[in-house]
Amino acid sequence: MIAGVPTEFTPPGPGSFETPPIIHGVEWFTKPVLVAALSVVVIIWFFWGASRKAAVVPSKLQFAGELGYNFVRNSIARDAIGSKDYMKYVPYLTGLFFFILLNNVAATIPLIQFPTFSHIGWAYVAAIMSWVIYNAVGIKKKGLFGYFKHQTMPAGVPAWLMPLMIPIEFISNIIVRPVSLSLRLFANMFAGHILLLVFVLGGEYMVFESGSIALGGVGILTFLMGIAIAGLELFVQCIQAYIFVVLTAQYIGSAIADEH
Amino acid sequence: MTTLVLPLAGAGEEVNPLLPHTAEIIFGFVFLILLAIAFAKVVVPKFEKAYADRTAAIEGGMNEAKQAQAEAKAALEKYNAQLAEARSEAAKIREDAREQGAQIIAQMREQANAEAERIVTHARTQIDAERSQAVAALRSEVGTMATTLAGRIVGESLEDEARQRRTVERFLADLEASESARAAVGTDG
Numbered sequence: 001m002i003a004g005v006p007t008e009f010t011p012p013g014p015g016s017f018e019t020p021p022i023i024h025g026v027e028w029f030t031k032p033v034l035v036a037a038l039s040v041v042v043i044i045w046f047f048w049g050a051s052r053k054a055a056v057v058p059s060k061l062q063f064a065g066e067l068g069y070n071f072v073r074n075s076i077a078r079d080a081i082g083s084k085d086y087m088k089y090v091p092y093l094t095g096l097f098f099f100i101l102l103n104n105v106a107a108t109i110p111l112i113q114f115p116t117f118s119h120i121g122w123a124y125v126a127a128i129m130s131w132v133i134y135n136a137v138g139i140k141k142k143g144l145f146g147y148f149k150h151q152t153m154p155a156g157v158p159a160w161l162m163p164l165m166i167p168i169e170f171i172s173n174i175i176v177r178p179v180s181l182s183l184r185l186f187a188n189m190f191a192g193h194i195l196l197l198v199f200v201l202g203g204e205y206m207v208f209e210s211g212s213i214a215l216g217g218v219g220i221l222t223f224l225m226g227i228a229i230a231g232l233e234l235f236v237q238c239i240q241a242y243i244f245v246v247l248t249a250q251y252i253g254s255a256i257a258d259e260h
Numbered sequence: 261m262t263t264l265v266l267p268l269a270g271a272g273e274e275v276n277p278l279l280p281h282t283a284e285i286i287f288g289f290v291f292l293i294l295l296a297i298a299f300a301k302v303v304v305p306k307f308e309k310a311y312a313d314r315t316a317a318i319e320g321g322m323n324e325a326k327q328a329q330a331e332a333k334a335a336l337e338k339y340n341a342q343l344a345e346a347r348s349e350a351a352k353i354r355e356d357a358r359e360q361g362a363q364i365i366a367q368m369r370e371q372a373n374a375e376a377e378r379i380v381t382h383a384r385t386q387i388d389a390e391r392s393q394a395v396a397a398l399r400s401e402v403g404t405m406a407t408t409l410a411g412r413i414v415g416e417s418l419e420d421e422a423r424q425r426r427t428v429e430r431f432l433a434d435l436e437a438s439e440s441a442r443a444a445v446g447t448d449g
Contacts, residue, residue, distance in 0.1 A: 013275075014275040014276070014277040015275050017275070017277065018275055027283075028283035028287075030281070030283070030284075032284060033283065033284065033287050036287060036288070036291055037287070037291070039291075040291045040294060040295060043295060043298075044294075044295070044298050047298070047299070047302075047303040048298070048302060048303070050303075051302065051303045051306035051307050051310075052306065054306040054307055054309065054310035055310060055313075056310065056313045056314045056317050058310070062310070065303075065307070066307060066310075069303065069304075069307050087304075087308075090299070090304055091296050091297075091299035091300035091303075091304050092296040092299070092300075094299050094303070094304070095292065095295030095296045095298065095299045096292065096295070096296075098295070099291065099292060099295055118277075119280070119281065119284055120277060120278055120279070120280050121280030121281050121282075121284035121285045121288060122284055122288045124280050124285065124288075125284075125285055125288025125289055125292060126288065126292065129289070129292055186277075190277060
């Protein structure tokens with residue numbers, strides 16, 4: 001790849017996400033595994049440090065930890081689940097939120113620059129965990145039959161509509177929810193990263209490899225656009241973490257909600 | 261998922277992005293469960309304890325303030341009660357003094373009355389004594405005079421009324437003369 005020598009441009013695709021194992025021969029140890037493990041270490045280190053000496057008058061670190069913890073505890077868990085039962089789910093929701101947030105933002109952090117959740121396995125796992133939890137707590141509270149009745153037979157619907165309502169509600173509440181949860185997160189991260197790759201690799205190609213002055217100029221513009229898109233992506237990354245956790249909390253809340 | 265093979269494809273090769281890697285599924289569960297446990301066992305209890313302590317500290321401070329307020333109120337009530345007591349005591353003392361004063365005045369009056377009575381009685385006794393003395397003196401004098409008069413009357417003839425009358429008149433004139441002479445003597449002497 002010597003500048004000025006025209007070469008074929010290979011557009012980024014799904015294959016761009018398949019990074020080789022970090023240690024040759026250890027095939028499970030891939031970049032997303034490393035990033036996810038790092039994120040777990042950082043989260044536990046930060047929150048352990050912030051809460052270790054939690055006192056009435058908080059230190060700066062404790063204050064920062066409380067800020068993050070309170071955001072999930074109050075604005076997500078308590079608002080969606082209700083102030084009676086929410087505390088039970090705060091540990092999972094907080095862990096989930098910061099896990100998704102850090103792994104999403106990893107796509108913007110220099111040198112890492114890889115969104116873990118663009119590998120759909122991670123998104124499936126998070127969605128399955130949430131699915132299992134909200135169904136399990138619903139069944140625990142209302143019993144198997146009571147829970148399915150609660151989820152599939154909305155109050156106030158006339159009986160003759162039930163044959164229509166039950167399958168629709170079952171599909172939307174039990175089957176579609178985990179799929180939409182995981183696909184939304186995965187697709188946002190995947191598409192965002194591809195978009196970024198297109199702009200950055202495209203810009204790089206046009207500037208260094210196309211051999212054309214005009215294309216070089218366009219390439220610089222493309223590069224600048226890429227930076228703007230990276231900013232937008234940072235926003236999307238945070239929003240997606242928030243949405244995933246808010247929806248999980250809402251599913252839990254609706255699963256254990258009393259009949260109106 | 262058994263169809264997933266880990267040797268990863270290079271860029272450009274056909275890969276289905278919707279099929280997960282088995283290793284990542286396993287790590288995903290491990291990491292998420294690890295995080296949930298870490299939060300459940302350490303972070304959440306520590307933070308919640310700090311929150312509870314904070315609430316307790318605030319409530320404790322408020323209780324303390326309430327207690328101080330109650331104490332101040334009790335002290336104020338005590339002082340007011342003492343003040344009222346002192347006032348009523350002062351009023352009582354004043355009342356007592358007034359009563360005592362009235363009593364003293366009444367007593368004095370009574371004493372004065374008794375004294376006046378005593379003086380009046382004394383004077384009356386003295387007057388009575390003087391009068392009886394005077395009466396005795398008068399009586400002896402009248403007796404003497406009557407004897408004198410009787411002597412004269414007997415000495416002279418009592419034939420006619422004119423003579424009798426003259427005698428009496430003379431007697432009375434003498435009497436008057438002696439009287440005036442005595443008075444003159446009294447005034448002179």
